[in-house]
Amino acid sequence: MLNIVLFGPPGAGKGTQAEKLLKKYELIHLSTGDILRGEICAETPLGIEAKKSMDKGELVADEVVIAMMEAKIDANKEAKGFIFDGFPRTTAQAEALGEMLHEKGTNITCMLALFVDDDELIKRLLLRGKDSGRADDQDQSVIENRISVYNKETAPVIDFYDTQNKYISIDGVGSIDEIFARLCVAIDQLI
Numbered sequence: 001m002l003n004i005v006l007f008g009p010p011g012a013g014k015g016t017q018a019e020k021l022l023k024k025y026e027l028i029h030l031s032t033g034d035i036l037r038g039e040i041c042a043e044t045p046l047g048i049e050a051k052k053s054m055d056k057g058e059l060v061a062d063e064v065v066i067a068m069m070e071a072k073i074d075a076n077k078e079a080k081g082f083i084f085d086g087f088p089r090t091t092a093q094a095e096a097l098g099e100m101l102h103e104k105g106t107n108i109t110c111m112l113a114l115f116v117d118d119d120e121l122i123k124r125l126l127l128r129g130k131d132s133g134r135a136d137d138q139d140q141s142v143i144e145n146r147i148s149v150y151n152k153e154t155a156p157v158i159d160f161y162d163t164q165n166k167y168i169s170i171d172g173v174g175s176i177d178e179i180f181a182r183l184c185v186a187i188d189q190l191i
Contacts, residue, residue, distance in 0.1 A: 001106040002081035002191060003040065005088065007151040007157065010113030011121040012127065012172045013179060018085045020180050030072050031118035032065055032086040039068075051186040057151060059089055062109070066096045073104070081109070089154045096162070105176070110190055113182055114172030116148045118147055119128060 006014045015031060022029045036054065039047030046068070060128055069087055076082070088094040101107050114151060116124075125143045147189045161167040168186045 001079075001109075002107050002187075003101065003106060003109040004081070004187070005052075005084045005094075005108055005161065006118075006158075007111050007154075007170055009116065009118075009121055010146045011077065011124040012116045013124075013176070014085045014114060016176055017180060017183055018083045020176075021183060021187070022083055024184065025056040025081070027081045027083050027113070028072075028076045029083050029085060030069060030087065034085075035068055036041060036060060055142075057142045057149060059149060060061070062090055062092050062096070062184070065089075066089060066093060069097070070100055073100070077153075083188050084108075086156055089150075091160050093158050108133070110186070111158070111165045111169055112170050112186055114170050114179070116172040120173065121147055151189050 004021070004027070006021070008014050015033070018029045019032065021027065036047070036050045040051045040054075040084060041047070046064060046139075049064065053060045073082065084097070088097050098108060115190050122140065122143055125146075126140065129143075131137075158167055170179070170182050171184060
């Protein structure tokens with residue numbers, strides 16, 4: 001089973017690249033952002049709780065996200081693998097994901113981390129906010145806070161996978177196809 005953690009700050013292009021990767025490698029895309037936005041739209045208790053955190057640019061509580069991801073994995077038992085997009089975002093989540101996958105007889109193959117400088121991220125997110133209508137992509141101070149939270153709270157996840165020799169850094173600047181080609185080279189060397 002091919003299980004990829006696609007990692008990077010908000011606006012790095014994870015969702016765009018995940019869509020291309022899932023088609024090429026026949027994987028299931030698990031995006032915490034998409035799943036949480038679905039819960040918010042449905043106005044579920046989880047969605048209401050998540051919205052409060054997301055509107056401030058904060059991370060949603062680990063236990064909420066972990067339970068949600070396990071339910072999605074269990075709903076796709078026949079999958080060839082998964083692309084985890086926006087998850088895990090903390091070392092605790094990475095450890096919990098590893099334990100959960102181990103119980104299911106699999107593990108994380110690699111973490112592919114897209115790197116883009118902060119100025120480019122802000123530019124991309126403001127543009128995306130105009131096009132998508134996403135509230136968390138329209139306010140520059142919220143965007144800057146999201147990037148700061150990412151840098152402070154999620155960067156230790158890189159160390160977690162690096163110590164397992166599962167971390168691969170990918171240049172996230174260039175055309176969509178150029179970045180996709182870099183990701184495919186990294187994956188093809190592992191399978």
